[in-house]
Amino acid sequence: MKKYLLVMTIVLSLILSACSSEQLDQSNIEDVQLKSISTSELKEKLDDSSWVLVDTRSNDEFNGWRLNGIKRGGHIPNAVDFSANWLRVDVENKEKILDETLKNKGIDKDKNIVLYCSNQNDSLKVANYLSQKGYENIYIYDVNEWANDESLPMEKYKNYHLIVPPSIVKDILDGKTPETFENAKQIKIVEASWGDEDASYSKGHVPTAFHINTDLVEPPPTWMLADDKQLTQFALEYGFTKDDTVIVTGENQMAAYRVAVVLRYMGVEDVRVLNGGLLAWKLAGYDVETTSNYPTPVSDFGSKIPANPSLITTIDQVKENLTKNEFILVDNRTWDEHIGKSSGYSYHDKKGRIPNSFYGYAGLKDSNSLDYYRNIDNTMRNFKEILALWEDSGIDINKHLAFMCGSGWRAAEVLTYAQVMGLENTSLYSDGWIGWSNDPSNPIETGEPK
Template identity: 30%
Template sequence: MSPLITVDELRALETAPVLVDVTWNLAGPPGKEAYDAGHLPGAYFVDLDTELAAPPGPGRHPLPTATTVTATFARLGITSADTPVVVYDANNAMSAARAWWTFRYFGLTNVKVLDGGLAAWQSAGEELTTEAPSGGVPGGFVATPGHIPVLDAEGAAAVAAKGILLDARAPERFAGEVEPMDPVAGHIPGAVNAPTGANVTESGHFRTPAELRERFTALGVTEGADVAVYCGSGVTAAHETLALESAGIPATVYIGSWSEWITDPTRPVATGKD
């Protein structure tokens, strides 16, 4: 079953899902400002930095605590593991994918990403609202960690050595030519560069499963291969994992990613395009 849902499929659902706006901008302004300016009717806002991540250290976006996620679930009115949830954002699903991955990690089983996000909704002729929904259900579904696998630095190094470790960052960051976010430039030795921008079309929709399979096959992903993904801080890695799952390829996220990898000076650093 696809992890994506189209606008038409969303409109056709018999049971209204919990809608979640996860608009986020790495360099600002805060996503809440965009949400307040207009969002899907009934959508709640979830802040990536405070609800989908713990405070930095080590790494810029560590996993949030189960207590934090439980409070978010209650605010959203999520009452069970199979409560239908649809997440979206205004930036090619980069932050929505982090919500999709995090919610599943903490026990939700019916989470989808709106393909094309806010722009697709508007292109379909649907209206936005500035009204926020009322509060959810206190004492709702209790989040518990570990429902999908996650890698630490040692695990990522092992996949790089024996499987396929994909680096979802831009080519110049992978090569170590520039590094706007972290104090050390480069990549994990053995990783393969697979920038997330190639997962979507100019309209912000994900490429077809066949196109994505072709892309990842060209990068060395083979049937039955151990595949993992990292990025700068575990945000765009989730987007890459979403694309892989859409293509029918299971993958694990190294959630600490590059910003955690470099906190240990004994870990090796590679530069260059290979």
């Protein structure tokens, strides 16, 4: 027998007042009636196509982090994600993006929608949002009931620890030892962005973070990956050793992922990225710091650089492997870049693609966008949705995937997401399209792929 949970106007009003930035219409709150569902009933509905199970918690909890007192991290099998955090983001065309998100996830008005979280508040916020869009069959479920029963399965990404929630970073700053950091020796937080401190860092960064100009790992005028000698000098001057645990943050996430991949290539054994970047930190309500912090140089990295050379695929390796069946070059640029309609860059005019590369999606607008791989709050997109894109392009995840873009920024982020999911037979073709097309002897294709 289903229990009916009448959500009191005063309760929803308190919740909404705490999130006034969401700008939700409260005129029909008193008409919202939500139904609860038991664990036994939910188990019966998991494979029913007329029901949709929706995880309304943070992306980090969906990925696998054990936050807010829950016993087990991850999500219920077959659940899709629609985080309450997404309602708080202020971006252009927000409603259009959210409508498309609902559609892509199959959260349709003619279905029964089960919203779950661990604190009730997240589900209530999403319930109110959906009800104002005309959704009627909305159910509420407490995921703690599922997580507390060890016999019930929960799914999490194999390497979810590679992208870190803001609350975990805050715990570290407060002197705590959160999950997956038990063996961390020296934790360093860095901010990665192009240019000097005034370009981004001085306007606000995660406390204690010191600034890394991306030119240090991809020096001008070519902006290709620095050589071993340059990377060794960089490591020593900025105090990195192979035993460090490094969390890379930044307003521009691509810069953070680019630097993170280079640090891992160098041989830093534990490198992670703040999931959602500086936006996630601010949405969590944490203060930024505007004063400068500086690294302490070291005299020894602890190993020869690079200690993890297989993470980077060189241009010669691309040429050698392109026609091999077990190798796939994934082109993470826009469709216009892939077919040669646009170069993608104001400072590079050569257009086209590398023959035999596979279109791997990126953004909708330009070389600074990754819409296909991010949620509206810039966190990592549900990996099943990413896999669906790759399947549509014929990308076989059982083969070695070398990700590329124009110069390595977009592809570094996509590579990390692939490794979060557990796809470890992967690498970054760091020189990308710019490195390839700068050599006139290299073949180029244009037009739609056959």
